[in-house]
Amino acid sequence: MGHDPRLMSTSEHKFDSALSSLKKERFRITEPRKALLRLLVELSKPLSAEEIHERLGSESFDLVTVYRNLEAFENAGIVNRMPTESGKSLFELNAEQHHYHHIICRKCHRTEKLDSCEVVKLEKLASDLGYSEITHVLELYGVCETCR
Amino acid sequence: MGHDPRLMSTSEHKFDSALSSLKKERFRITEPRKALLRLLVELSKPLSAEEIHERLGSESFDLVTVYRNLEAFENAGIVNRMPTESGKSLFELNAEQHHYHHIICRKCHRTEKLDSCEVVKLEKLASDLGYSEITHVLELYGVCETCR
DNA sequence: ATGTCTGCAAATCCTTTGCATTTTA
DNA sequence: TAAAATGCAAAGGATTTGCAGACAT
Secondary structure (H helix, E strand, O other): OOOOHHHOOHHHHHHHHHHHHHHHOOOOOOHHHHHHHHHHHHOOOOEEHHHHHHHOOOOOOOHHHHHHHHHHHHHOOOEEEEEOOOOOEEEEEOOOOOOOEEEEEOOOOOEEEEOOOOOHHHHHHHHHOOOEEEEEEEEEEEEOHHHO | OOOOHHHOOHHHHHHHHHHHHHHHOOOOOOHHHHHHHHHHHHOOOOEEHHHHHHHOOOOOOOHHHHHHHHHHHHHOOOEEEEEOOOOOEEEEEOOOOOOOEEEEEOOOOOEEEEOOOOOHHHHHHHHHOOOEEEEEEEEEEEEOOOOO
């Protein structure tokens, strides 16, 4: 548990930097928030609020608290929300170093990352139209091999 | 109002071809369906089910009927559904000749088409992973000039 | 101490479902 | 006239809001 960054694992480091963002934004550091960040940092795929709540141990914190914090973190740019075909949103840590999208199986909801993004041109078009603070939602849906 | 395609306006033509799709899929041609198709054909931007219902004149047909038909049309490939940041879906005619995306203002919800799509590479990646029946959702969000 | 965060309950929003009735083919 | 579509009422799922008590700063 070094404070020396060279001795920290990747997720410890991610956790610390997310925590700093919270402090910088004047968020209070509470147990639910720490637990939520710790979970988000470990995540290999985006999860729904409900799933996040379950993984935190449903009894520990209220689902409402999960929602409220996910929203707060989203506003602070710490978390990304992605709307899905089914109407519920998935959340993941905003890992600023990397930009990727997902392919989601319509049947089993298995999710994999796709490490490439060509949306730059579209963002340029949009900013030419006068839009600012541009973000995008891009997700692919399909049926995976095992479900077929 | 000729039956000769050369005398028809674009939207008349789109309407007729959407109607043919319905017939081909063994849908029954009802008043709500005709009204819905006529509206979708004229649409310059994607609308929510609620907005579509209003434009049809809320008293004429039930909102449930709008939902049911939008879903049926979506399954038949006649309509596209796009999930949004706000949690509700927007719908538009699936104009098969053209593929475009939108830039949506977070504040006033003004929407414009962006006539370009570079997602082909991502779809290739996904199909290499074994996924089939691949579709994608890609929408940009920003703040338009007037809202800024 | 004071303003923020939390939990609980209840409300809200969007969408879907069940069932009796009407309509299309 | 049989199967499918509609309308109405009611249920459902995801998310938000109100408020009193608990907690971080």
